[in-house]
Amino acid sequence: MKETPLSNCERRFLLRAVQERKRLDGRQCYDYRNVRISFGADYGCCIVELGKTRVLGQVSCELVPPKPNRAAEGILFFNLELSPMAAPAFEPGRQSELLVKLNRLIERCLRNSKCIDTESLCVVAGEKVWQIRVDLHLLNHDGNIIDAASIAGIVALCHFRRPDVSVQGEEITVYTPEERDPVPLSIHHMPICVSFAFFEQGTYLLVDPSEREERVMDGLLVIAMNKHREICTIQSSGGIMLLKDQVLRCSKITAVKVAEITELIQKALENDQKVRKEGGKFGFAESIPNQKITAFKMERAAVDTKDVEEQAEEIITKADPPSEVFTKPILHTPGTAQIGEGIENAWGDLEESEREEAAEEEGETDATAFECQQMEMEDTITSCRSLYNFFFFFKDEPIVLSDSEEEEVVILEPQDVPRKTRTQANLKQENTSKKTLNKKRKKKRAAH
Amino acid sequence: QYVPVKGDHVIGIVTAKAGDLFKVDVGGSEQASLSYLAFEGATKRNRPNVQVGDLIYGQFLVANKDMEPEMVCIDSSGRASGMGVIGQDGFLFKVSLGLIRKLLAPKCEIIQELSQLYPFELVLGMNGRIWVKAKTVQQTLIIVNILEACEYMTAEQRKQALAKLSGN
Numbered sequence: 001m002k003e004t005p006l007s008n009c010e011r012r013f014l015l016r017a018v019q020e021r022k023r024l025d026g027r028q029c030y031d032y033r034n035v036r037i038s039f040g041a042d043y044g045c046c047i048v049e050l051g052k053t054r055v056l057g058q059v060s061c062e063l064v065p066p067k068p069n070r071a072a073e074g075i076l077f078f079n080l081e082l083s084p085m086a087a088p089a090f091e092p093g094r095q096s097e098l099l100v101k102l103n104r105l106i107e108r109c110l111r112n113s114k115c116i117d118t119e120s121l122c123v124v125a126g127e128k129v130w131q132i133r134v135d136l137h138l139l140n141h142d143g144n145i146i147d148a149a150s151i152a153g154i155v156a157l158c159h160f161r162r163p164d165v166s167v168q169g170e171e172i173t174v175y176t177p178e179e180r181d182p183v184p185l186s187i188h189h190m191p192i193c194v195s196f197a198f199f200e201q202g203t204y205l206l207v208d209p210s211e212r213e214e215r216v217m218d219g220l221l222v223i224a225m226n227k228h229r230e231i232c233t234i235q236s237s238g239g240i241m242l243l244k245d246q247v248l249r250c251s252k253i254t255a256v257k258v259a260e261i262t263e264l265i266q267k268a269l270e271n272d273q274k275v276r277k278e279g280g281k282f283g284f285a286e287s288i289p290n291q292k293i294t295a296f297k298m299e300r301a302a303v304d305t306k307d308v309e310e311q312a313e314e315i316i317t318k319a320d321p322p323s324e325v326f327t328k329p330i331l332h333t334p335g336t337a338q339i340g341e342g343i344e345n346a347w348g349d350l351e352e353s354e355r356e357e358a359a360e361e362e363g364e365t366d367a368t369a370f371e372c373q374q375m376e377m378e379d380t381i382t383s384c385r386s387l388y389n390f391f392f393f394f395k396d397e398p399i400v401l402s403d404s405e406e407e408e409v410v411i412l413e414p415q416d417v418p419r420k421t422r423t424q425a426n427l428k429q430e431n432t433s434k435k436t437l438n439k440k441r442k443k444k445r446a447a448h
Numbered sequence: 449q450y451v452p453v454k455g456d457h458v459i460g461i462v463t464a465k466a467g468d469l470f471k472v473d474v475g476g477s478e479q480a481s482l483s484y485l486a487f488e489g490a491t492k493r494n495r496p497n498v499q500v501g502d503l504i505y506g507q508f509l510v511a512n513k514d515m516e517p518e519m520v521c522i523d524s525s526g527r528a529s530g531m532g533v534i535g536q537d538g539f540l541f542k543v544s545l546g547l548i549r550k551l552l553a554p555k556c557e558i559i560q561e562l563s564q565l566y567p568f569e570l571v572l573g574m575n576g577r578i579w580v581k582a583k584t585v586q587q588t589l590i591i592v593n594i595l596e597a598c599e600y601m602t603a604e605q606r607k608q609a610l611a612k613l614s615g616n
Contacts, residue, residue: 005473007461008501009579013539017585024589 003089006215014216018204024212025051030253032208035261037155037268043182044160048152051210052142055149057156058135061163063174066122066129074121075131078107080149086141105146105235106136109191109224110153113232117186123165123172130162132185143210146222150193155265159272160185191232192261194254196221198240205246207253221247223254227262450475450545450575452511457531459540459573460504460519472504475542475575478516482506486520488528496533503534503579505571534571538581539588545576547599558598561610562591 014024021029033051040046044059066073080103082090090096110116121130134156136149161182164175197209197217206213214220219238225231231251236242331337452458452474460472460480470482482504487496498504510518521531551558551572559570568582568591578595582588590613598606 004475005461005463005501007503007540008499009503009534009536009538010540011501012536013585013588017589020585022585022589024592026589026593 003087010212011216014212015199018199018206018213021204023206024210027208029205030207032257032260033210035151035264037151037265039159039268039272044156046152046155046159047139048148048155050144050148050151050208052140053144053148054139055145055152056137056139057149057152058137059156059160060133060135061160062131062133063123063128064131065127066125071126072122072129073118074129076111076116076118077131077133078103078110078136078153079134080106080136080138082138082141082145086138090138090141101237102145102149105193105222105233106149106153108235109150109193109233110134110157113189113191113224113226115154115187115189115191115226115232116157117188120186124167128172132157132160132162141211143212143214144195144208146193147195147208150191150224151261151265154187154190154192155268157185158187158190158265158269189226189228189230190262190265191224191226192258193222193224193233194257196223196250196253198238198242202240202242202246205250207257221250223251225251225254225258227259229255449477451513452476452480452508452517453574454508454511456511456574457505457507458519458575459534459571459577459579460506460575462498462500462502462504465498465500470498470504472506472519474517474519474573475577476517480508480517480519482519482521486522487532488522488526498533503540504532505534505573505579506531534579535581538569538579539592540577540579541592541596542576543578543596544599545574547595548572548574548576548578551595557603558595558606561607562594565590565610565614 017023023029023031025033027033034049036049038047038049042058045057047054047056064075067075080099082096082099082102084090084092116132121132123129134153136152138145138149161177161184163177164180164183166173166175195208197206197213198204198219198221199206199217201218206217209217209220217238219236219240219242221242222233222235222237223231224233450458458474460474460482462470462482463473463479464471468484470484472480472482474480484490484495484498485492486506486509490496504519504521506519506521507523508517509520521528521533523529523531550556552574562568566582566587568580568587571579573579580588580591580595582591594606594609594613597609601609
């Protein structure tokens with residue numbers, strides 16, 4: 001699906017807001033959004049939420065032969081996937097530029113910085129080493145995927161436990177988690193990426209841009225640093241030119257932010273460790289809160305049930321008696337019959353609307369008076385007809401109803417209706433013809 | 449996902465100009481087409497001033513599931529009645545379709561309460577898009593945040609939040 005285009009209006013507004021140092025969600029320029037880390041039931045599985053941006057990280061391991069030029073080192077494999085549920089613009093199976101860029105950045109940040117000791121992953125030099133695979137899935141895109149992904153990656157690696165291995169001569173024994181507790185990976189330091197968005201050729205700077213801000217930014221600077229103030233990776237994209245002191249200022253801000261985030265990660269890991277040791281419940285089912293929408297919930301209204309019985313009796317007495325149920329089969333035409341109650345046919349309504357149209361053509365002032373009278377007549381006619389039916393059913397004979405509409409024509413016997421003179425003659429003719437028709441129908445019915 | 453319905457008023461973003469036709473994105477599966485003659489007072493010589501990226505408030509003339517929808521900025525009698533290009537400035541954001549219907553109901557409490565805070569201009573599109581403009585950027589942002597939060601707040605929470613704001 002294509003992305004919704006950004007309108008000029010939004011662009012102008014966001015730039016104005018940046019100039020006034022205002023952000024869409026009320027943060028300050030150098031504020032990060034809330035970081036929330038939750039762990040799954042398995043070792044090595046975690047979800048990191050940076051505001052509304054969510055990344056899921058999962059680590060797994062496997063014994064494989066090592067790379068020929070690095071026989072005594074383990075293998076690290078990183079994979080970041082932009083799931084289509086993250087944003088409508090992401091399609092599965094498409095290698096977009098953004099995806100390649102993000103993958104490369106995560107690899108450089110976590111692999112080239114040597115935060116994981118790969119030599120400790122070696123089991124038998126030249127034959128078997130551990131291959132650690134880190135899968136990162138983006139679940140929701142609300143800006144700043146890089147930061148969230150780097151945090152998820154490092155947290156998942158810290159949380160992961162690999163099976164214990166012992167080597168005796170030529171034999172390698174891999175212990176299952178039941179036999180021996182799994183061993184954590186040896187991690188030297190934790191590099192964290194921090195992104196800076198630049199606007200107006202580097203004049204304005206925002207930390208942790210949200211999705212809207214990312215769309216209007218001129219350039220992006222990403223610095224990956226660990227808590228010992230060592231820069232692991234630095235990348236500038238967007239083609240903006242930055243001054244030396246701007247970059248230095250950014251690195252100072254990064255140092256502060258990284259310290260905060262590292263502390264948060266440590267706390268989260270400790271908490272999880274504690275919970276697992278004490279045997280309490282852990283895993284996503286516990287840590288991700290149940291989000292319910294309660295805006296439309298209404299309190300149950302108290303129902304007044306005092307006069308219910310009296311009211312019910314009143315209603316019953318006032319209501320018309322239910323129509324009789326006849327169980328005689330009615331033959332519509334040879335071959336089709338009807339058993340059971342049917343609704344009183346409302347052919348009268350059709351005729352009524354035709355009458356109204358005719359009345360409108362002739363004169364609006366007359367129409368309303370005509371209609372009122374017509375309604376009353378309708379009621380009497382339908383009650384007459386139901387009496388007719390009643391009368392015939394008593395005779396104990398099957399009644400043949402044909403489909404011809406003539407039978408259902410409503411007979412109107414209009415009384416003194418004030419009408420224009422030119423139509424008076426017509427009406428009188430209608431009256432006489434209808435009356436004769438009426439008589440004919442009566443004869444027909446009597447004959448049955 | 450919004451499904452275009454005939455007669456619905458929506459806010460669209462102009463994505464392309466093709467001769468005498470504009471392509472407008474309304475948040476549905478297809479882009480709608482808008483003729484340049486469908487504005488009040490537009491003739492072949494007197495073209496409306498619409499650029500790519502502008503916001504348009506219009507209604508659907510034709511909208512069925514087999515064809516691309518068509519929209520116009522003019523009502524059946526030829527008058528604009530508020531439709532057309534939405535002015536510069538202001539901010540556009542998206543909310544759920546249910547909230548829009550709630551806001552469009554007659555005597556909506558939310559809008560009445562908000563109007564007591566400070567004056568602002570508001571355009572609601574049935575496709576989930578809202579355009580707001582207030583005097584300053586700060587006020588606009590406050591209104592945007594309140595409207596977005598109204599989806600999940602009960603009436604009391606909203607009254608509390610507004611009371612806090614008007615106290616400031």
